[in-house]
Amino acid sequence: MTPRRKRMLAVAAIVIGVGAATTVALQALNENLLYFYSPSQIMAGEAPGERSFRLGGLVTTGSVQRSPGSMEVRFTVTDHAQTIPVSYTGLLPDLFREGQGVVARGKLLDDGTFVAEEVLAKHDENYMPPEVAESLHQPPPAAGGAS
Amino acid sequence: MTRSLKSLVPAAIFVVLVGFLFVGLFRDPSKIPSPLVGKPAPDFTLEGLRDPSQVISNESLAGRMYLLNVWNSSCVTCRQEHPMLMQIARSSGLPIVGLNWKEVDWPEDPEVGRVRAIDWLTRFGDPYELVAYDKEGSVGINFGVYGTPETFLVSADGMILAKRVGAMTPEAWEQEFLPLIARGQGGS
Amino acid sequence: MIPELGHFAVVLALLLAAAQGFFGIVGPQRGRVAWMNAAHSAAIGQWVFLSLAFGCLIYAFVQFDFSVRYVAGHSNSLLPTFYRVAASWGGHEGSLLFWALVLATWTAVLAAFSRAVPLAFKSRVIGVLGLVSIGFLTFMLFTSNPFARLVPAAVDGNDLNPLLQDPALAIHPPMLYVGYVGFAMAFAFACATLIEGRTDTLWAKWARPWTLVAWLFLGIGITLGSWWAYYELGWGGYWFWDPVENASFMPWLIGTALIHSLAVTEKRGLFKSWTLLLAISAFSLSLLGTFLVRSGVLVSVHAFATDPARGLYILAFLVAVIGGALALYTWRAPMMKSESGFELASREAFLLFNNALLVGATLLILLGTLYPLFLDALSLGKISVGPPYFNVAFMIPMVPLVLLMSIGMHSVWKRSRLGPVRNKLLVLLGVAVAAAVALMLFNYGEFHWMGLVGFTISIWLIASALVEPIAKWGQWRTLPAGFWGMVIAHLGVGMFTLGVTGVESYRIERDISMGVGETVTLQGYNFRFEGTRMVQGPNYEAIEADIAISREDGKVFTTLRPQKRFYASGGNPMTEAGIHVNYARDLFVALGEDLGQGRWSMRVQYKPLLRYIWLGALFMALGGLVAAADRRYRVRASAKDTVPAGAGEAAR
Numbered sequence: 001m002t003p004r005r006k007r008m009l010a011v012a013a014i015v016i017g018v019g020a021a022t023t024v025a026l027q028a029l030n031e032n033l034l035y036f037y038s039p040s041q042i043m044a045g046e047a048p049g050e051r052s053f054r055l056g057g058l059v060t061t062g063s064v065q066r067s068p069g070s071m072e073v074r075f076t077v078t079d080h081a082q083t084i085p086v087s088y089t090g091l092l093p094d095l096f097r098e099g100q101g102v103v104a105r106g107k108l109l110d111d112g113t114f115v116a117e118e119v120l121a122k123h124d125e126n127y128m129p130p131e132v133a134e135s136l137h138q139p140p141p142a143a144g145g146a147s
Numbered sequence: 148m149t150r151s152l153k154s155l156v157p158a159a160i161f162v163v164l165v166g167f168l169f170v171g172l173f174r175d176p177s178k179i180p181s182p183l184v185g186k187p188a189p190d191f192t193l194e195g196l197r198d199p200s201q202v203i204s205n206e207s208l209a210g211r212m213y214l215l216n217v218w219n220s221s222c223v224t225c226r227q228e229h230p231m232l233m234q235i236a237r238s239s240g241l242p243i244v245g246l247n248w249k250e251v252d253w254p255e256d257p258e259v260g261r262v263r264a265i266d267w268l269t270r271f272g273d274p275y276e277l278v279a280y281d282k283e284g285s286v287g288i289n290f291g292v293y294g295t296p297e298t299f300l301v302s303a304d305g306m307i308l309a310k311r312v313g314a315m316t317p318e319a320w321e322q323e324f325l326p327l328i329a330r331g332q333g334g335s
Numbered sequence: 336m337i338p339e340l341g342h343f344a345v346v347l348a349l350l351l352a353a354a355q356g357f358f359g360i361v362g363p364q365r366g367r368v369a370w371m372n373a374a375h376s377a378a379i380g381q382w383v384f385l386s387l388a389f390g391c392l393i394y395a396f397v398q399f400d401f402s403v404r405y406v407a408g409h410s411n412s413l414l415p416t417f418y419r420v421a422a423s424w425g426g427h428e429g430s431l432l433f434w435a436l437v438l439a440t441w442t443a444v445l446a447a448f449s450r451a452v453p454l455a456f457k458s459r460v461i462g463v464l465g466l467v468s469i470g471f472l473t474f475m476l477f478t479s480n481p482f483a484r485l486v487p488a489a490v491d492g493n494d495l496n497p498l499l500q501d502p503a504l505a506i507h508p509p510m511l512y513v514g515y516v517g518f519a520m521a522f523a524f525a526c527a528t529l530i531e532g533r534t535d536t537l538w539a540k541w542a543r544p545w546t547l548v549a550w551l552f553l554g555i556g557i558t559l560g561s562w563w564a565y566y567e568l569g570w571g572g573y574w575f576w577d578p579v580e581n582a583s584f585m586p587w588l589i590g591t592a593l594i595h596s597l598a599v600t601e602k603r604g605l606f607k608s609w610t611l612l613l614a615i616s617a618f619s620l621s622l623l624g625t626f627l628v629r630s631g632v633l634v635s636v637h638a639f640a641t642d643p644a645r646g647l648y649i650l651a652f653l654v655a656v657i658g659g660a661l662a663l664y665t666w667r668a669p670m671m672k673s674e675s676g677f678e679l680a681s682r683e684a685f686l687l688f689n690n691a692l693l694v695g696a697t698l699l700i701l702l703g704t705l706y707p708l709f710l711d712a713l714s715l716g717k718i719s720v721g722p723p724y725f726n727v728a729f730m731i732p733m734v735p736l737v738l739l740m741s742i743g744m745h746s747v748w749k750r751s752r753l754g755p756v757r758n759k760l761l762v763l764l765g766v767a768v769a770a771a772v773a774l775m776l777f778n779y780g781e782f783h784w785m786g787l788v789g790f791t792i793s794i795w796l797i798a799s800a801l802v803e804p805i806a807k808w809g810q811w812r813t814l815p816a817g818f819w820g821m822v823i824a825h826l827g828v829g830m831f832t833l834g835v836t837g838v839e840s841y842r843i844e845r846d847i848s849m850g851v852g853e854t855v856t857l858q859g860y861n862f863r864f865e866g867t868r869m870v871q872g873p874n875y876e877a878i879e880a881d882i883a884i885s886r887e888d889g890k891v892f893t894t895l896r897p898q899k900r901f902y903a904s905g906g907n908p909m910t911e912a913g914i915h916v917n918y919a920r921d922l923f924v925a926l927g928e929d930l931g932q933g934r935w936s937m938r939v940q941y942k943p944l945l946r947y948i949w950l951g952a953l954f955m956a957l958g959g960l961v962a963a964a965d966r967r968y969r970v971r972a973s974a975k976d977t978v979p980a981g982a983g984e985a986a987r
Contacts, residue, residue, distance in 0.1 A: 010679055017735075018695075025699050025728045029706070032724035036717040054719065061285050068931030071848045080183075080291050090846040091927040091938050094569065094907050099284045105721075154668035157612055158661040161619075165654055167705070170712040223408050223493050227485070270490060 034105060039082040047108055055084060055114050056103045059121075064098055077102060077114075088116040095121040183307045188215070188299070189289040193279040196247050196264055203244070203279040205305060212331050213242045215299040216275070216315075217287055219250045220260075220267035222295040228314035229271050235320065236274035241328065245275035248287035248295060257282045300324055302331050338403050341391030342482040345432070345472060348384040348439070351377045352468040355442075359462020360530070363455035371458035375446040378461050381468065382443035385436045392423045392432060392481055402488030405429060405481045411492035413874065414500075421505035428481035430508060435471045437509075437516040438464065441545075445520070452541050459527035460520075467519055470652045478645050503563040510556030511583055515621040517549020518586060521593060522618035522660065525611045529663040534670055539601035539610060544963045546597060546614075547820075550590040551959030557583050558952040569910030569925045571844065571940045573948060576725040581704045582624030585697050589617040592693040594959075595686050603748060604674035605683055609690070611664060611671070619657045620697075625649060627704075680751035685743030692732040692739075699728035726839075737792045737832050740825060741799035759802055767795035779841045779858075779943070789836025797829035816965035824958025831951030837944025846927070850934045857941040860922060861885045865894070867926075867935065875902040875909075880926050880935065882913060897926040897937075921945045 036054045037047045047053055057077040064075040072089045075098075086104055096102065096119065106116035183189070188205060195201030216232060218225040236243055251260035261280060268278070281287055290299065300309040308327045311319055355377035362370030392405075396419040401407040409422040409429070424433040442464045449457060475481070524542040560580070565573045574580065593613040600610040677683035703720040710718055741764075745756040753760070771790030775782055800822050807814060843857045849864040856862070865881035877898040883891045895913030902909065915922040920943045927936030 007679065021695075021731045025731055028724045028727035029703065029720065032721035033706075033718050034721055036719065058288065061283065061288055066930065069848060069850075069934040070930065071846065071936055080289075091925070091936050094910050097907065099288050151665075151669045154608065154665050157615075158658075158665050161657060161661055164705075165650070165658075167709055167712050168650055168653075221493070226489060227404075230486075271487070 036103075038079045039077055039084040040079055042084055042108065042114075043082040049108060049110070052105060052107050052117070054103055054105050055086070055116075056101070057084075059096070059098050059100055059102050061098045077104065084114050085112065086114045086116055086119075088119050090119075092119055093121045097121065183291055183299075184310055186307060187305050188301050188307050189286070191279075191286040191289065193246075193281055193286060196245070196261060196278040196280040199261075199280075203277050207277060208242060208244065208301075209305070210303055211242060212303045212328065213244055213276075213301050215244045215246055215290075215301055217246045217248045217290070217292050217297045217299075218295050219247055220264045221250075224314045225296045226271065228296055228316075229274075231315050231317065231320070232274040233272050235315070239328070242276040243274050245278035246281055246286065246290075247278060248281045248292060249284055250280070251282075300327060337391050337394050337398075338400065338482040338484065341388040341395075342480065344384040344388035344391065345435075345476060345482070348381045348388065348435070349469065349472040349476065351381040351384065352465045352472055355381060355465030356462050356469055357465075359458045359460075359465050362462075363458050363531070366455075368454065371454055374458050374461050374465070378439070378442045378446040378465065381465075382436075382439040385432070385439045388482075389423070389432055389436050392429060393420055395482075396420060396423050399492075401490065401492050402484055402486075403481075404483045404485040407485050407489040407492045409493065414492075417502075418500055418505065424508055424512075425505070428475065428479040428483075430512070431471060431475045431479055432481050433509065434512055434516060435468060435475065437512050438468050438471065438519060441516060441520055442468070445545075449541075456527055456531060456533075456538075459530055460523045463523040463526045463530075464519060467523070467656060470656060474645075474648050474652060478648055501563060501567060503559045504567075507556055507559040507563060510552050510559060512556075514549050514551075514553025514556055514590075515583075515586065515624070517545065517552060518590060518614075518618040518621050520545040520549060521614040525614035526660055526663060528611065529660075529667040532667055532670065534607070534672070536600050536604050536607065539597045542614065543594070543597050543601065544965075544968045546590065546594055546617075547959045547963040550587065550594055551956040551963070553583065553587045553590060554952055554956040554959070557587060558949050558956070561952075562949055565945075566912060566914060569912055569938070571912070571923045571925065571938060571942065573838075573945065576700075576703070576722045578627055578704050579624075581700050581725075582620075582627050585700055585704075586617050586620040586624060588693050588697045588700075589613060589620055592690045592697075593617050595689050595693075599683055599686050603677070603683060605677070606687070606690075607671035607673065608664070608668040611668065613690070613694075615657070615660045615664060619653075619660075622649075622653050622656060675749070677749050678751040680742075680746060680753070682743065682746040682748045684751075685739060685746050688739050689736065689743065692736040696729055696732040696736075699732070700725060703728060733832075734788060734792065737796055737828060740828060741792070741796045744799060744821070744825060745802070756802065760799060763798040763802070764791075764795050767791045767798060770794050781841070783840045786836060786840035789832060789840065793829045793832035793836060796832065797826060800825040800829060815967065817962050817967070820958045820960070820962025820965070822958070823961055824955045827951040827954025827956075827958060829951070830947045830954060834944045834947030834949075834951060838942050838948070841941075841943045843941040845939045847937055847939060848930055848934050849937050850932070855939055857939060858920075858943075859887060860941065861889075862922075862924065862939050863891075864935070864937070870898070872900065875900045877901065877911070878926070878929075880913075880924075880937075882924050882937075884915065884922060895922070895924045897924045899926050899928075916946060918946070919943065 034052060034054050035048075036056060039055070039057050041047060042055065055077055057079045060076040060078045060083060064073065066073040072087060073092065074085065074087050076083045076085050078084075086106075088104065088106075100121055103120045104114065104116035105118040105120075106114055108114050190205055192202060192204040195203055214235070232243060235241070247264050250264050251257050257280075264278075264280070268275075279286070290297075296314060298311040298315050299307050302308050308331065309323055311323065355374050358370040358377065359374035362368075362374060394400075395403050395406050396410055397416065399406075399410075399412055405426060405428045406422075409426045410419045414422070423429045442461060445452075445457065445464075446461055452460075521542050524538050524545070528538040557580075560583070561573045564575065565571065593610070596606050596610045596613055599605050600607055703724050706720055707718050742753070742760060745753055745760065768787075768791050771787055771794060772782075774790055775786050779786075803818075804811070804822055841858075845855065845857065847855055849855065851864055851866045854861050854863040861884065863883045863885070865883050867878050867880045870877050870879045877900040879896050879898045882895040882897065884893050884895060885891045893915050895915055897913035898911040900909040900911055910925050912923055912925040914924075920941060923938075923940040923942060925938040927938060930936055
C-alpha cells in the first residue's frame with residue numbers, strides 16, 4: 001500500500017467513525033429530551049401518553065399520603081389552576097415539602113395518574129427571584145442516577 | 148476554503164452563540180404572569196400575629212384599597228425593603244396588611260416563630276395596620292406566592308390589581324403601583 | 336470604616352487596572368520602555384490593593400460586621416470562624432472579589448518573577464490581563480459591591496445553608512477559581528502573540544507551565560465538588576451533569592486538549608493557530624460558565640446569584656473579551672504556517688487525535704447543556720436533557736481516547752515507529768483482556784460488554800503507562816519531570832476509567848422499606864437494620880439509624896450510622912449518609928423517612944471501585960504538578976526566553 005493510499009484509508013476510517021459517533025450521540029440526545037408540562041397543560045391534553053416527561057408545580061398542601069409501612073407515596077401537584085395526582089415509590093428528597101415546588105419525571109397513566117420515577121424538590125425560604133421560580137421549569141439539581 | 152475564511156469560523160460560531168444567549172436572557176419565560184392579577188383576592192381567615200385571638204380576613208378591610216405584603220423574619224430581602232414599606236405606610240395613607248408566611252419550618256414550634264416575628268417588627272418598625280400569621284402556609288399558597296417578599300395591591304372591591312415579586316423599590320412603587328392607586332381612588 | 340477602606344481599595348485597583356491595560360498594550364506599540372515598566376508596577380499595585388480589599392472583607396466577617404449587607408447575608412453570630420472566612424468567597428459578591436484577586440495574583444507573579452520573557456511581550460500579556468480585570472472590577476463595583484452597607488445594620492446575620500457548611504465545599508470554589516482564572520494566563524499569552532503578530536512558537540513554551548498549573552487546580556476543584564455531592568447530597572451519585580458542573584468540566588476538557596497541543600506547538604511548530612484558538616476557548620468557556628451560573632439563564636442548584644441585569648453585564652463582557660480575541664484571531668491566524676509534516680502514527684498524529692476527541696467531547700457536552708436554551712429561545716418548548724444523553728455522548732469519544740493513549744504514549748515525534756514496544760503492548764493488551772474477563776466473572780460474577788471494554792482499556796492503559804518507568808527504573812533520576820508528570824497523569828486516567836467502569840457496570844442501588852431487625856443483602860453484604868435513636872449535635876438534632884453490616888460468615892464488621900438532621904436554625908432536614916470504604920468498594924446507606932409501623936425508607940447502595948474515580952482525578956492533577964515543576968522551566972529561568980520559577984510559585 002502506498003503512503004498516499006494509506007492516508008486515504010485513514011481519512012475514510014475517521015470520517016466513518018465520526019459519522020457513526022455523531023449519529024449515536026444525536027440519537028441519545030433525542031431519546032433523552034424531556035419535555036416539561038404544567039398540570040394545566042396536561043389537563044389540556046398536551047402531554048404525551050407513552051413517553052416520559054417532567055411535571056412541575058407545587059405540592060398541594062395536605063395532599064401527601066402514604067399507607068403505613070409502604071414505600072409508595074401519593075400526592076398531588078398543582079399550578080393553582082389544575083391538579084394532577086402523582087404516585088411515587090422511593091425516597092423523597094430532603095427538600096420535598098407540601099406547598100413547595102417540585103419536579104417529577106415519569107409517565108402519565110390512562111387514568112390520569114402521573115407515575116413518577118424520580119422526584120426532585122427545590123425551594124428557597126426567602127426571596128426567590130423570578131429566575132429561581134423558573135427552576136420549576138428547569139433542569140433540576142441532583143438527579144438520581146450518577147454519570 | 149481559503150486560510151482567512153477558515154479563521155473566520157470561530158468568530159462566526161461565537162456570534163451565533165451570543166445571539167442565543169442574548170435571547171435566552173431576555174425571553175424571561177420566568178416572569179410568572181400572576182394568574183391572580185385582575186381576579187378577586189383569595190378568601191382567607193387567619194389569626195393575628197400579635198394577638199392569636201384576633202381574626203383577620205378579607206372582610207377586615209372590605210371597602211378599602213390596601214397592600215398585602217408577604218414577609219418573614221428570616222428573609223434578608225424583606226429587611227432590605229422594610230424602610231420602603233415604612234415610608235409607604237407614612238406617606239401613602241394606604242393600609243398595609245402584613246402576611247407573615249413561612250416564619251417557621253417543621254419541626255420548629257410556631258409560637259417560637261411568633262415571638263421572633265414580633266421581635267423583628269419591634270426592632271425594625273411596624274408599617275402594618277394588621278399582621279396575619281399564616282402558620283400553615285396555605286394562604287400564601289392560595290395567593291400564588293413563590294417566595295418572600297411579595298406585595299399585592301388589592302382594590303376596595305377585593306380585586307388584585309398588581310403584584311410585586313421581590314423587594315418593593317421606589318421605581319416599582321412609582322411606576323407600577325401609584326398610577327393604579329390614583330386610578331382606583333379616583334374611581335371610588 | 337474598614338468596609339469603606341475595602342471599597343476604596345477596589346476603586347484604586349480599578350484605576351490601576353486601567354493604567355495596566357493602557358500602558359501594557361500601547362507601550363510596546365510605541366516602543367516606550369517606561370510605559371511598559373509602568374504597566375508592571377500597576378499590576379503589582381493592583382494586587383496590593385485587591386489583597387487589601389479582600390483582607391477588609393475577611394475582617395468584616397471575622398468582626399461580625401452585620402452593617403455590611405454581604406456579611407449579613409452570608410454569616411451569623413453562631414457561625415464558626417472558619418466558615419465565616421470561607422463565606423467571604425462563598426457568595427456572589429465575595430466570589431467576584433476573589434476572582435479579581437486571583438487574577439491580580441497571577442498577573443503580579445508574572446510581572447514580578449518572569450524576567451525572562453521579553454519585556455514588550457510580557458507587557459502585552461499584562462495589558463490584556465489588565466483589560467480582563469477592568470471587566471471584573473467594574474462588574475463588581477456597579478452590580479455587586481461586596482462592601483455595600485445595610486442601613487439600618489442587621490442585628491444578626493442570615494444563616495448559611497447547612498448543606499454548604501462543609502470543608503470540601505468551602506475550598507471547592509477557590510480551587511475552581513484559581514483554575515478558571517489561570518486559563519486567563521494562557522488566553523493573555525495567546526492574545527499577546529496575536530497582537531504582536533509573532534509567528535514563532537516561543538509563546539507556547541512560556542505559556543505551558545501556567546496552563547498546567549491552572550489545569551491542575553481546576554481538576555482538584557471539580558474533584559472536590561464531586562466528592563462533596565457524593566457524601567453530602569444523600570443520593571450516592573458522584574456526577575450529575577448539572578449545568579454548573581458542566582460549566583467547570585468543559586474548560587477542563589479544553590484545558591486538557593490545550594496542554595497537549597501546546598507541547599506539539601512548542602516542540603514541532605505545528606498546530607499553531609489551533610493552539611491559539613484552544614487557549615482562547617479554554618478561557619472563553621470559563622467565562623461562559625460564569626455567565627451560565629450568574630445570569631440564571633440555566634438554573635441549577637448552584638446558581639446562587641441570579642439576576643438579568645448581571646447576566647446582561649456578563650454577556651457584554653463576554654462579547655468584549657471573547658469577541659475581541661476572536662477578531663484578533665481572524666486577523667492574524669492566516670499568518671500562522673506549520674513548519675513541518677508528520678506521519679500517521681507519529682506522536683503529532685496521536686496528539687491530534689487527542690485534541691479532536693477532547694474537543695468533540697466538549698462540543699457534545701456543550702450541546703446538551705445549551706440545547707434547552709436554544710429550543711427555548713426559538714420557542715420550541717421547554718425541555719431538559721437527561722443525564723443518560725451525557726453518559727453516552729461522553730463515552731463515545733472517551734473510549735477511543737483512552738485506547739489511543741496506551742499506544743500514543745510510546746510514539747515518537749514525526750515518524751510512525753513504535754519499535755520493540757509494539758510487541759510488549761500487544762502482550763499487555765492480551766493480559767488486559769484476560770484480566771478484565773477474570774475480574775468480571777470471578778469477582779462480580781456477571782459478564783458485561785461495557786465492563787469488558789472499560790476494564791480492558793483501563794487495565795491496558797495502566798500497564799502501558801508503567802512500561803517505560805519499569806524499563807528505565809535504574810536511571811529514573813535522569814528522566815525529566817515532564818516525563819514523570821505524563822506517566823502519573825496517564826495512570827490517573829487509567830484509574831479513573833477503571834472506577835467509572837466498575838461503578839457504572841456493577842453498582843447496586845436499592846430504595847427499600849425496612850423494619851427493625853430486617854436484613855437486605857447486596858453483593859454478599861448483609862445490611863441489618865438495628866433501630867433508630869435521637870442524637871444531639873452542636874447545632875442540630877438528628878435521628879440516627881444503626882445498620883450492622885456483615886459478610887456471609889455473619890460477623891458484623893462495621894455499623895453504619897446514617898442520620899436525618901434537623902438544624903436549630905430551621906429549614907429542611909438534611910440527610911447524612913453512612914459510608915464504609917475499602918479499596919474495592921463503597922457501601923452507602925442513607926436514611927429516608929419514618930413510614931409508620933416502625934418501618935423506615937432507606938437507600939442502600941453498593942458502589943464498586945468508586946474511590947478510583949477521585950484517586951484517578953488526583954493523580955491527573957499530581958501529574959500536572961510534577962510536569963509544571965520540570966527543571967527546564969526553572970533551569971532556563973535565567974535564559975532570556977523562558978518563564979522562570981513563577982509558575983512553580985503559583986502552584987504553591
